[in-house]
Amino acid sequence: MPAATLHGNVDSDRPLAALPHIPYRAGMIETCPMTTTALFCAESARRDQAALLANRFALPLLTRRPEEGYWLELGAERLELVTTGKHGAVYAEFVEGAARHRREQGGGRGQPVAKAVGLKGAKDLPRIVDATAGLGRDSFVLASLGCQVTMVERSPVAAALLFDALERAARVPETADIAARMQLVHANSADWLAQLGEADRPDVVFVDPMFPDTDKKSAAAKKDMQAFQQVIGDDMDSARLLAAAIAAAQVRVVVKRPRLGAAIEGIKPSAVLDGKSTRFDLYIIKALPAQHSAS
């Protein structure tokens, strides 16, 4: 994949390829026009890591803990998105909690997300791009099932949280091999997918955008995610992302939606997989009219 220019507060003209090796082979760093969330670290032993995160994701580094708003805080254990308000801390997690449960008790290839990407009964595991990586929960499930997953995330906040979670998972024997199958790219997926060479085109592109939530039940269920939603905002450009995903995918694009949510505008799905609370809209490349797909 081509190297991109590193923007932010260091080395603005140096190509990423010339930088010292940092885990997870992040292919691109770009500055996205979003409200800036800053990073604070009170742990003197972790100040170097805080500086690395600030450089890598163009996050302003604070010397004092803010008195209001949202900020990223690097503690002794992990990086969290925190606030003084009512929302709880948000972090990406691949080792403990729900990730451990999914790893140990998950539904294997029979679970809906696995069926949606075409794992059930597949001989070869697909190469997947998760174009809306978020906190990496879907990517983690797919990587746990053996898939190589490239997580693309444009928000510097989410990308930094993912980077931290991947580093922690790589240090734990039970998750190290799963983390090794997950690669992080900090970029806008629509642009990143469009510049892929023929040999790098993934089999599957997975898309789970943040929609303005009209479904009250699902909004309540996502209470713990309110800080994340507040900082990242809705993804209003999903139609462009879907078009780029369809042009890049060799086999299918999978769009995750709340069960009763609207489909992404534009191209109609070729199949729909309904779950209890989630629906997957499938865009099977061979079944789409020729003008939409690259192959």
Ligand SMILES: C[S@@+](CC[C@H](N)C(=O)[O-])C[C@H]1O[C@@H](n2cnc3c(N)ncnc32)[C@H](O)[C@@H]1O
């Ligand atoms: C609903 S969250 C995804 C949650 C994720 N599936 C998970 O399992 O944690 C949507 C995420 O996609 C990211 N996103 C939306 N559009 C994007 C784009 N064009 N390129 C890269 N990231 C994008 C947002 O920044 C947000 O973090």
